[in-house]
Amino acid sequence: MAGQTSVPAPSSRLQEIVSDSNRIEELSDTDNEYADEYEDVGTVVDQHEAANMAYINSMISPIRDSLETETSITQDETLAVVLPFLEGNPNDFLLNTFGLPKLQREKHAAFLHQALGDYPAQMAAMDAARPWLVYWSLQGLTALGYDISDMRDRIVETFLPSQHPDGGYGGGHGQLPHLAATYAAVLSLVMAGGTTAYESVNRKSMWHYLGRMKQVDGGFTMAPGGEEDIRGAFCALVVMSLLNIPLDLPPDAPARAHGMTTFLDKLGEWVSRCQTFEGGISAAPGNEAHGAYAFCGLGCLSIMGPPTETLNKYFDMPLLLHWLSSRQCSPEGGYNGRTNKLVDGCYSHWVGSCWPLVEAAVGKEVSNRSALARYILSAAQHKKGGLIDKPGKRADAYHTCYNLAGLSAAQHKNVYDEATAPDIGKSELGAPFGWKVDGLFEGERVWGDEDFVEEVHPIFVIPYQAAEDCRRYFEAKEGF
Ligand code: FPP
Ligand code: K
Numbered sequence: 440m441a442g443q444t445s446v447p448a449p450s451s452r453l454q455e456i457v458s459d460s461n462r463i464e465e466l467s468d469t470d471n472e473y474a475d476e477y478e479d480v481g482t483v484v485d486q487h488e489a490a491n492m493a494y495i496n497s498m499i500s501p502i503r504d505s506l507e508t509e510t511s512i513t514q515d516e517t518l519a520v521v522l523p524f525l526e527g528n529p530n531d532f533l534l535n536t537f538g539l540p541k542l543q544r545e546k547h548a549a550f551l552h553q554a555l556g557d558y559p560a561q562m563a564a565m566d567a568a569r570p571w572l573v574y575w576s577l578q579g580l581t582a583l584g585y586d587i588s589d590m591r592d593r594i595v596e597t598f599l600p601s602q603h604p605d606g607g608y609g610g611g612h613g614q615l616p617h618l619a620a621t622y623a624a625v626l627s628l629v630m631a632g633g634t635t636a637y638e639s640v641n642r643k644s645m646w647h648y649l650g651r652m653k654q655v656d657g658g659f660t661m662a663p664g665g666e667e668d669i670r671g672a673f674c675a676l677v678v679m680s681l682l683n684i685p686l687d688l689p690p691d692a693p694a695r696a697h698g699m700t701t702f703l704d705k706l707g708e709w710v711s712r713c714q715t716f717e718g719g720i721s722a723a724p725g726n727e728a729h730g731a732y733a734f735c736g737l738g739c740l741s742i743m744g745p746p747t748e749t750l751n752k753y754f755d756m757p758l759l760l761h762w763l764s765s766r767q768c769s770p771e772g773g774y775n776g777r778t779n780k781l782v783d784g785c786y787s788h789w790v791g792s793c794w795p796l797v798e799a800a801v802g803k804e805v806s807n808r809s810a811l812a813r814y815i816l817s818a819a820q821h822k823k824g825g826l827i828d829k830p831g832k833r834a835d836a837y838h839t840c841y842n843l844a845g846l847s848a849a850q851h852k853n854v855y856d857e858a859t860a861p862d863i864g865k866s867e868l869g870a871p872f873g874w875k876v877d878g879l880f881e882g883e884r885v886w887g888d889e890d891f892v893e894e895v896h897p898i899f900v901i902p903y904q905a906a907e908d909c910r911r912y913f914e915a916k917e918g919f
Contacts, residue, residue: 488538490537490538491525491526491527491538492526494525494770494810494813495522495525495526495770498769498770498772498810499769499770510779513781514779514781517771517781517782517829518770518771520829520830520831521771521782521814521818521829521830522770523830524817524818524830525770525771525772525813525814525817525818528540528817529830530820530822531822532820532822535816535885535886535887535889535890536887537884537885537886537887539813539816539817539885539886540816540817540820541816541887541889541890542816542820542846542886542889542890542891542892543820543824544583544584544889546823546824546825547579547583547820547824547825547826547839547843548580548583548585549824550821550823550824550825550834550839551576551579551580551583551825551836551839552576552580554572554575554576554825554835554836554839555572555573555576555577555590566610566611566614567609567610567611567614567617567620568610568620569597569601569610569611569620570598570601570608570610570619570620570621570623570624570627571619571620571623571836571837572836573594573597573623573624573627574623574624574626574627574630574840575836575837575839575840575841576836576839576840577590577594577627577630577631578626578630578840578843578844578895578900578901579836579839579840579843581630581893581901581902581905582840582843582844582847582892582893582895583843583892583893584892584893587630587631588631588632588633590631591631591632591633591635591636592635594627594628594630594631594636595628595631595635595636595639597627598624598627598628598639599639600612601614601620601624602624602639602640602641603615603616603644603648604644605644605647605648606641606643606644606645606646606647606648606649607620607621607644607645607648607649608620608621608623608624608625615662615663616648616662617661617662617665618652618659618660618661618662618670618671618674618675619661619670619674621645621648621674621678622673622674622677622678625640625677625678625681625682626677626681626899626900626901628640629681629899629901629905629906629909630901630902630905632905632908632909634912637909637912637913640682642682642684642913642919643919645678645682645684646684646685646689646919647689647691647692649675649678649679649684649702650688650689650691650692650693650694650702651663651691651692651693652671652675653675653688653692653693653694653699653702653704654667654694655694655697655699656705656709657704657705657706657707657708657709657710658671658672658706658709658710658723659671659672659674659675661674666723667723668722668723668732669710669713669720669721669722669723669732669735669736669739670722670732670735672706672709672710672735672736672739673734673735673736673738673739673742675702676702676738676739676742676743676868677738677742677898677899679702679742679867679868680742680868680869680871680899680910681899681906681909681910681913682909682913683866683867683868683910683913683914683916685867686701686702686703686867686868687700687701687702688700688701688702703743706739706743707740707743707749707752707753708753709724710736710739710740710753711753711754712724713726713732713736714728714736714754714755714758714759715727715728717758717762717778718755718757718758718759718760718761718762718763719732719733719759719762719763719777720732720733720735720736720737720754720759727777728762728777728778729776729777730766730774730775730776730777730786730789730790730793731776731785731786731789733759733762733763733789733790733793734788734789734790734792734793736754737750737754737793737796737797738796738898740753740754741796741799741870741871741898742868742870742871742898743868743870744870745799745855745857745870745873746796746799746800746855746870747799747800747855749870750796750797750799750800750801751800751801756797756800756801759797760797760801760803760805763790763793763794763797763805763806764805764806765778766786766790767790767806767807767810767811768781768782769810771814771818772807772809772810772811772812772813772814773786773787773811773814773815773818773819773829774786774787774789774790774791774811776789776790781829782814782829783828783829784814784815784818784819784826784827784828784829784838784841784842784845785828785837785838785841785842786841786845787811787814787815787819787841787842787844787845787846787849788840788841788842788844788845788848788900789841791806791808791811791844791845791848791849792844792845792848792897792900794806794848795848795852795853795854795874795897796897796898799854799855808849808850808880808882809849809882809883809884809885811845811846811849812846812849812850812885812886813885815842815845815846815849816846816885816886816890818830819838819842821833821834825838825839826838826839826842826843827842843892843895844892844895844900846886846892847892847893847894847895848895848897849880850879850880850886850891850892851876851878851879851880851894851895852876852877852878852879852880852881853874853875853876853877853894853896853897854874854875854876854877855873855874856873856874856875856877857873858873859872859873859874859875860872860873860875860907862911863907863910863911863914864910866914869910871896871898871899871906872906872907872910874896874897874898874903875903876894876903
């Protein structure tokens with residue numbers, strides 16, 4: 440872009456904001472809702488400049504290895520990109536009462552609405568990911584507090600042709616079914632809610648499809664003959680739990696020929712084998728631990744039964760706690776996905792949302808939720824709307840959805856309590872219906888009252904109400 444300038448040094452940028460009285464007037468004129476607040480913007484920034492700098496200084500690691508490697512260089516480069524956003528406000532966003540950028544709710548919603556629209560021809564390669572684009576956008580919108588019920592018919596019509604006659608969903612009409620597409624399609628339909636959406640899912644063929652994914656070692660493949668990894672185990676159990684699909688394997692499941700009778704046979708043992716020497720969870724036994732797979736592993740076990748029981752039974756929790764707490768980057772505040780890698784806003788969820796599950800099992804959290812929220816609000820919001828990996832990256836529905844889910848998990852206390860929703864969840868795979876929000880995060884707040892994200896179910900990553908309504912519907916229904 441012509442005339443584009445590089446990001447100015449943070450403190451000079453803050454000075455610029457403070458002294459830019461034109462801008463303050465402009466804000467007061469155009470946005471009456473915030474006018475009172477912004478007459479005082481100079482004072483707010485003054486007060487919080489010192490606080491932001493003190494925060495950064497407290498977070499900088501005092502120990503630094505002098506060995507320079509490709510990893511240490513990219514880490515330094517990342518810090519140079521991120522720090523100006525933590526210290527100042529290069530995007531010129533309106534600030535909240537803590538001096539941090541407000542959640543740009545309308546801009547993010549506009550971005551997600553656009554993501555639900557038409558795509559240019561060069562996006563054809565993303566066709567197989569269409570269910571994901573729909574899910575991320577809908578989940579992002581509900582997290583921002585938007586009602587999506589007016590899109591119900593569109594959602595149902597989108598997924599009807601992508602349901603395979605033999606069960607499960609593909610990316611679109613004529614595509615082979617895949618567990619990831621199935622997961623995203625089902626979550627979207629459950630969010631849409633209502634009888635038409637629920638009844639659009641062929642649960643009987645889904646049961647048979649999932650039966651074909653079950654492997655003799657206990658895990659699940661993502662597709663017939665496809666890779667077996669922990670996403671498969673998690674996606675299968677999410678779908679089964681929400682749709683109340685029988686735990687018994689269908690008669691035509693190949694695993695039956697090897698003596699298996701239920702979807703849970705050897706599953707806990709298989710998930711357990713995904714925990715690595717570092718303590719984190721990998722895609723499949725023997726692979727590298729990664730935050731996205733950690734969430735899948737914890738989620739899977741938390742569907743199999745109360746996390747208090749299953750997590751302690753199948754994972755070495757002290758080791759997992761050590762690895763998980765090492766994922767928070769300092770001073771960035773956001774998380775990386777694996778050892779020696781870079782902060783990325785999507786791990787606000789993949790790693791951040793592991794915490795409520797871990798906490799339910801061991802009763803302690805070793806993470807700094809304020810620092811995470813700082814990263815999301817200051818560094819992960821794109822100027823034009825949508826959320827991002829890190830400054831300089833483009834916004835997309837994926838990063839928007841997962842930054843918002845992470846922010847929700849930071850703001851609310853999601854707790855496991857068996858007495859929750861007493862009318863549902865007593866039967867098979869009902870443990871996820873024992874979660875509820877028990878008030879707000881009680882630590883140091885850095886978000887204003889206008890920066891709240893809605894409550895998000897810690898395992899299904901959709902609104903609580905949507906998950907409960909769907910399960911209630913299928914618990915009341917007899918047969919398929
Ligand atoms: C590494 O990418 C990323 C992975 C190895 C896992 C990605 C998987 C998910 C995000 C979601 C899985 C969950 C479900 C429910 C299907 P990278 O090397 O580009 O990133 P990194 O440097 O941050 O590790
Ligand atoms: K319950």
